[in-house]
Amino acid sequence: MAKTRETPDGEAYLATLAGLVADVGEVAREMARVQIRELRVLAAAGRLAEEQAVSKNAKVKLHDMALRSIAAEFGGVLRATDRTVQRRMGEARTIIEGFPAAVTAWESGRIVRGHVTAIVDAAAVLPAEMWAEFEAVAIERCEEETPNRVRGELETLAHRMHPRSFAERHEEAAASRCVRLVPGRDGMSDLIATLPTVIAEGIHDRLTQQARAIVDTRDERAAGGGENGAVAATDARTTDQVRADVLADLLLAGTPALDDTRDTSAGPLGAIRARVQVLVPAATLTGSDDGPCDLSGRSPIDPATARTLAGDTTIWERLFHDPTTGVTVATDSYRVPSGMRRFLQARDQHCRFPGCRVAAIRCEVDHTHDHALGGATELSNLAHLCQRHHSMKQFTAWRVRQLKGGVLEWTSPLGRTYREDAPTPAVAFTPAAPPVAGEPAPF
Incomplete structure (x- = not known):
């Protein structure tokens, strides 16, 4: 049976919505103009600092001191620290000077700031002399998609354009895998693991599936009674909280505390595996x-x-x-x-x-x-x-x-x-050609 629509569709509602949509479009265009102007000002400030280096031997020191001084001056107006402003000046120069075509496309409304960020981030793996070539292809692709959709494709494009193979660079990067502990507030800390992407994705996916299994079945466990049932009856954790707890259980005890299959080789949690x-x-x-x-x-x-x-x-x-x-x-x-x-x-x-x-x-x-x-x-x-x-x-x-x-x-x-449109196919489907009389069928 078809379900009743819950979105109102009266003329007054649609007229009000149309006005708000028009307003948000104008606001977006105005924000883009202001953001681009700010980037150009920050980039100009960075160039001004560089011009203060009057001699080759003193260039690094004078440039750095000039950057700090200008950043502190800007910081007083922006109510930000000089370190933050100095970082933003560097980012502004990269965007304005390194990717002028992307800025022009943003200014004309062909792409949005999220696209520019995705282009700059993806191009970071490439030598600077290849940015213009990459930028031209990336802008064309960005015009057809939202930033979050195109980001992965731009990363792959940049890796394929790189003069060194992805396999060679991945091998070097994998050598830096590690686990770090970052102390936080209120007795909490961040445990950060830097791993190959496919391993990290698999770990997160398995944790998610296990957490969902616990959340989805806790009512059944509570009804079953026993020690685990008593624990489940008071379990009001969110999926994020369960995922974190499962991670701790697996690392410290080798199995989730609420996994009824921990002593067997089969069962709902014991059988869960990552799928990518x-x-x-x-x-x-x-x-x-x-x-x-x-x-x-x-x-x-x-x-x-x-x-x-x-x-x-x-x-x-x-x-x-x-x-x-x-x-x-x-x-x-x-x-x-x-x-x-x-x-x-x-x-x-x-x-x-x-x-x-x-x-x-x-x-x-x-x-x-x-x-x-x-x-x-x-x-x-x-x-x-x-x-x-x-x-x-x-x-x-x-x-x-x-x-x-x-x-x-x-x-x-x-x-x-x-x-x-259907995404650019990573695989293409074509119907099999009809068999030719007298020839064996293809396998």
Whole structure:
């Protein structure tokens, strides 16, 4: 049964909303002008300090003293410390002088500040002489997506453009892995582990699954009685708190305190394992390419790890494609999802609401045209939506229809339309060619 929309849609409501949307657009444009002006002023101050170095031998000292003096002067006006202002001056020079095309695109409204930040952050791994080349490609990509969606792609692009291979740089970076303790306030501290991305993601994912299992089943444990039941009956912890407690239990005791399977080899918590979707180019698997692989919805990982995941495990979903032809060579999951779900996960990669980047493996498959209203369960009527945006589609006046090629066209309560193209495919799907008479069927 179709559910009643909860978003009001009267004429007065829509007129008020339209006015507020117009206002926020104007405010955003005005903020961009002010922010760019501030960056240019701070960058000019940094150049002024550099010009005070009158001799080569004294340049470093004079430059630093001039920077401190100007930063302190600015700090008095901005009510900020001179160290903070000096850092902002350096960042402003990097943006204004190192990425002028991005600033111009921001000024014209083609991109927003979040895009500029993503471009600058991603380019940090590249030599300065390559920034302009990277910037040109990055701006074009940013015009089509929100900053959070494009960030991972820009990181991968920068790594691929780097003159040294990603595998070589990852090996050096992995040598710096460590665990640090940062004392905090009120008897609390931060335990920080610097690990290869795929390991860190796996750890966090497993902690999350274990925490959710504890939260979701504590009522059942409380009803069961016994010592664990008594503890569960008073357990009002949030998922974040449970996740932190599980981490401490695992590291200090080897098993979660509320894990009923701690003395067995099977059970809900004992069976939980991390699940991460990795997109691996064919050239990487064969060893002819040492570029980064895409940890779907997150960031690049090194090729050696991707090869291991693709070949040596039964709990990671793998997608294997030929980057030259774009034809899918294999798509496999040891958890045995349906072929339709695997196709959609590879096509969508993330939630298909404009701007959302929740990975597809964390989303729900939604019938674009409601199944209860006759919508078919077929690829042209299915797309991934996270729980938040799935609920918005059901209970608000936002509407969506699916066009050819997996394109979603969203319509807001004000009638504004937002085209949501399927992400640039990390794998490409093509129908198999019909067999030629007399030739054996392909495998």
